[in-house]
Amino acid sequence: MRVGLLTGGGDCPGLNAVIRAVVRKGERHYGDELVGFLDGWKGVLDRQTMPLDVERCRGILPKGGTMLGTSRTNPYKVEGGSQRALDNLRAEGIDALVAIGGDDTLGVANKLAGEGLMVVGVPKTIDNDLSATEVTFGFDTAVQIATDAIDRLHTTAESHDRVMVVEVMGRHAGWIATQAGIAGGAAEILIPEEPFDIDAICERLKGRHNRGRYASLVVVAEGTVPVEGTMEVQSGELDAFGHVRLGGIANRVAQGIEERTGFETRVTILGHVQRGGTPTAFDRILATRFGIAAIDAAHAGATGQMVALQAGHIVLVPLEEAVGASKTVDPDLYHGVAEAFFG
Numbered sequence: 429m430r431v432g433l434l435t436g437g438g439d440c441p442g443l444n445a446v447i448r449a450v451v452r453k454g455e456r457h458y459g460d461e462l463v464g465f466l467d468g469w470k471g472v473l474d475r476q477t478m479p480l481d482v483e484r485c486r487g488i489l490p491k492g493g494t495m496l497g498t499s500r501t502n503p504y505k506v507e508g509g510s511q512r513a514l515d516n517l518r519a520e521g522i523d524a525l526v527a528i529g530g531d532d533t534l535g536v537a538n539k540l541a542g543e544g545l546m547v548v549g550v551p552k553t554i555d556n557d558l559s560a561t562e563v564t565f566g567f568d569t570a571v572q573i574a575t576d577a578i579d580r581l582h583t584t585a586e587s588h589d590r591v592m593v594v595e596v597m598g599r600h601a602g603w604i605a606t607q608a609g610i611a612g613g614a615a616e617i618l619i620p621e622e623p624f625d626i627d628a629i630c631e632r633l634k635g636r637h638n639r640g641r642y643a644s645l646v647v648v649a650e651g652t653v654p655v656e657g658t659m660e661v662q663s664g665e666l667d668a669f670g671h672v673r674l675g676g677i678a679n680r681v682a683q684g685i686e687e688r689t690g691f692e693t694r695v696t697i698l699g700h701v702q703r704g705g706t707p708t709a710f711d712r713i714l715a716t717r718f719g720i721a722a723i724d725a726a727h728a729g730a731t732g733q734m735v736a737l738q739a740g741h742i743v744l745v746p747l748e749e750a751v752g753a754s755k756t757v758d759p760d761l762y763h764g765v766a767e768a769f770f771g
Contacts, residue, residue: 429523430455430461431726433480435494436468436501436533440554440566441707442715444488446528449719451480458727463520468529469536470501473509475516486494489712503536507690514543523728528552530564531751534734539746548725549734550653554702557601560750561736565715570597570702571607577698578612585643591633591685591693595678597702598649600754602762604702607649607721608711609768616644616682617766620651621756626681630688632771637691645701648678659688717742 431454435443447464454460462480465471478496488495503509524546526539530553537547537765551558554566574596585592594614596604603618609617615636618624633644678695686693707715714737721735721742733744 429458429727430463430521431723432463432465432477432517432520432522432525433496434465434468434471434527434529434533435496435498435552436527436529437498437552437556438500438530438703439493439498440552440703441492441569441628441705442565442711443493443528443552444485444491445565445702445707445712445715446550446552446719446722447480447495448485448488450717450723451485452482453720454723455482458723460723461520464496467497467499468501468533469503469513470499471497472513472516473501473503473506475477475520477520489716490706491639492521492703492707500532502532502648510540511598512544513540514545517545524548524731526550526722526726530555530558531754534558534747538732538751541747546729546731547727547747548722548730549750551734551736551750554604555598555601557599557754557756558750559753559755560745561735561738563737565711565713565718566703566707567603568710568714569705569708570604571611572708573702573705574604574608574647574698575611577696578608578614578647581645581696582613582643585645585694588692589642591644591646591682591689591691593646593648593685593695594680595648595650595676595680595695595697595699597698601756602649602652603757605647605649605652606757606762606766610769612645612647613769614645614647616646616770617762618646618652619757619762620647620653621759622762623653623655624681626684627655628637629690633685633691634689635771637689637729644691646681648681650677652677665763670681678689679721690698
């Protein structure tokens with residue numbers, strides 16, 4: 429078989445591990461010819477490719493990012509884009525395509541599968557908000573990076589009697605904020621699933637400080653919003669999939685805290701630091717397992733399916749099921765565990 433690969437959406441640690449696994453088993457076990465499309469669906473539309481083989485993939489396992497490049501190009505937002513994508517894939521002689529990405533990338537893959545493309549999806553999002561899989565690779569690395577940052581900020585906050593507000597990624601789901609906040613001992617964790625009341629937060633922070641705690645860490649996911657009518661938030665430009673470019677909610681939260689409490693408050697926005705660098709061992713292993721399962725699924729003719737982790741096993745689920753809705757934070761984890769340490 430001639431198998432194509434692409435990586436779409438935001439980069440995250442573990443992408444190269446997936447590519448390496450698909451190429452390794454595809455070439456050595458099945459005798460496949462592997463080809464990578466550059467910059468996600470953009471490479472399919474522009475017919476920009478690179479050959480992939482075991483030799484080219486040497487040394488990429490511990491590297492972050494993606495050797496294929498990525499973009500947020502949406503073929504369905506380009507006139508005639510879906511047909512051009514199908515035509516180019518046929519012209520390249522692609523028998524099966526492995527699409528590695530999140531909700532948007534796999535949403536495109538699902539639509540193209542419905543138009544006759546032989547495609548297998550691999551779930552990728554550091555936000556961990558993709559349905560049908562217990563966890564996605566890159567998430568563990570992001571949580572570890574955020575936890576390390578929180579640990580470091582505790583000491584400087586204590587030295588200056590400050591409140592530190594840490595902004596982490598999480599557009600629709602606050603998995604990173606919740607788990608890093610619990611692991612890092614945050615005083616408050618703000619997530620998109622739970623609109624926050626800035627006045628209630630400030631009352632709890634004042635209570636902490638009145639008890640002799642002169643430093644507090646507040647972790648906030650980038651997609652977090654206040655209770656309607658309590659604070660103004662900024663709006664940004666949209667990408668090709670209609671998503672607002674986020675970032676900056678931590679500044680509004682910090683301003684609100686300082687105005688209401690008088691406590692000196694500083695902001696750290698981790699941003700793309702969470703995406704970059706070496707993946708953890710967990711993410712390397714999970715990504716490798718996903719890659720092996722994806723090439724096996726392609727040879728089994730499992731079109732329109734996505735590899736997923738369920739109960740410790742790699743299984744196949746319909747792409748339609750995977751992209752149907754975001755996986756949000758478990759209320760028991762947030763209210764039952766995280767909230768026990770607020771204030």
